[in-house]
Amino acid sequence: LPDSAPKHPVIAIHMPEPWGAFFCEHLSKKLPDINFRSWDTSGCLDEISYVLAVQPAEGDLNKLPNLKAIIVIGAGADHVLCLKNLPDVPIARLPQPDMRQRMTEYILLHVLRIHRQQQQYDKQQDEKTWKMLFPQPTATERNIVILGAGYLGRHAAVALKNIGFQVSLWSRRSSDLEGIKSFHGGKQLQQALSKAEILISLLPLTPQTDKLLSTEALSCLPKGAAIINASRGGIVDDDALLRSLDTEHISAAVLDAFTIEPLPSDHPYWEHPNVTITPHCASAATPEAVAPILYETVAKFENNQSPDFLVSRTAGY
């Protein structure tokens, strides 16, 4: 931690309850040098220097005359960047090892579940059918493509490679990881998709990635491909995905993020036999894991330095 520590700057926690109160309590214990308070617009707003935000309502951040910076707690900044009249202050993200650990666990689980045909085995158990499924390739014969080569994508890629999978990464800019094939830019997207037996999205939601997984993109995938979306619902064109599932061009989709959350109870995803739904639980930050990087980030701002993970308003992440 920096030598010069925060001396009680005020951070307002703008998270849905019960998480807001939970984070406020635990962060206060962990970081006594910082004055945390739950979001409450009836309080003294000019004391607030920072907001720790998930999905602030339109106008909320504009009520803070002395706001120095916005700190987003999840992996993506899209919920803040989409605000009208966003205050002209820096926006920082808090990537930390616990977040990518959890995300990688989720990715490995669902890749292996698809790869080893576990849902078919579950169905067989329901029918009391004893039958080995063939063919069963090994991980070394299976091509996985990850969209997004950031803090989360790179970690998941290495973990998948360690298990033996053939892993490729696609991202806006070129990335370089030993033993992992890298594609970049719009021109190489089709090429990357065409080899994805299992496609994973860990992309940030930006104007460029909005509905990136369109009818056209999905048609580039090999027949029978599976999709795992653990980033943002907006990456996927839901109607296109449902059509691809119904024609069995896509064999399975595992979705942790949706355009509207909680996913409305009448959404066709819920009952689709080849869709797995999880409630945005792939990688949930904990106060304990966030505390050190939050402290470091605030300390840098307080010392007029630039923290390591600033969001670019142009790039959108």
Place this chain on the structure above:
Amino acid sequence: LPDSAPKHPVIAIHMPEPWGAFFCEHLSKKLPDINFRSWDTSGCLDEISYVLAVQPAEGDLNKLPNLKAIIVIGAGADHVLCLKNLPDVPIARLPQPDMRQRMTEYILLHVLRIHRQQQQYDKQQDEKTWKMLFPQPTATERNIVILGAGYLGRHAAVALKNIGFQVSLWSRRSSDLEGIKSFHGGKQLQQALSKAEILISLLPLTPQTDKLLSTEALSCLPKGAAIINASRGGIVDDDALLRSLDTEHISAAVLDAFTIEPLPSDHPYWEHPNVTITPHCASAATPEAVAPILYETVAKFENNQSPDFLVSRTAGY
């Protein structure tokens, strides 16, 4: 491969159909120096030098007057060692990377599925319930114990450790793997079990391990522990496990091996809500993967050398 190659020794393949014919066809193509034939007692039996066996019937091996060695294709030799009047010839196993790769994939899948509470999420999807499950520890906070520190157990242990799990191994004799706690012998079994939030059996079935997971052993596990048995059904006392599942001392069991296979359709495991059944598919050998080590093993026998993986009749594996 050894310089001096097999010159058409005859290997009889004693496997259930359709696997026998499948292996015969593919091994014949891969290894033209060896004369493979499917098991057929009406043929000329004195030409047969080797048997590649899964589960030979009582007396079958005694019909071969010139048998030089028995070669078992799976990980365990129990199906051969249990035979009465077993011919007094060496018994070789064929452990190879493909086998442990497949087993490790199976272990990782089911450990992660238990660890990340995926079956509960599946139930929630059936009920259209959107709810994050707490608490959700990370792999780094989860204790896994593997019984069996052989070719399969050691590989799975390293893979689990690489993902971040706390891994311990227990085996008859002491083993040593960096970063992995090792327990050994009967005296340390209780100690190993007492920390196993997820217990994995990769043990060979021997007189010492028969029903090792008894009522007493299961009671040593922490409340809510889960079990994965990917070795032999005989390791588990089925009645004891069912009782532990019903009292919820054991929260879940994933079983790939059973005392009787296929698992009889009236067995209570099939419909138990907390039991996952797979049809002995965790690690199935393929002719392609077996061919090199089979060739090497036969070549050693033909050259009067000892192959690397001889079964000890005393140890039972």
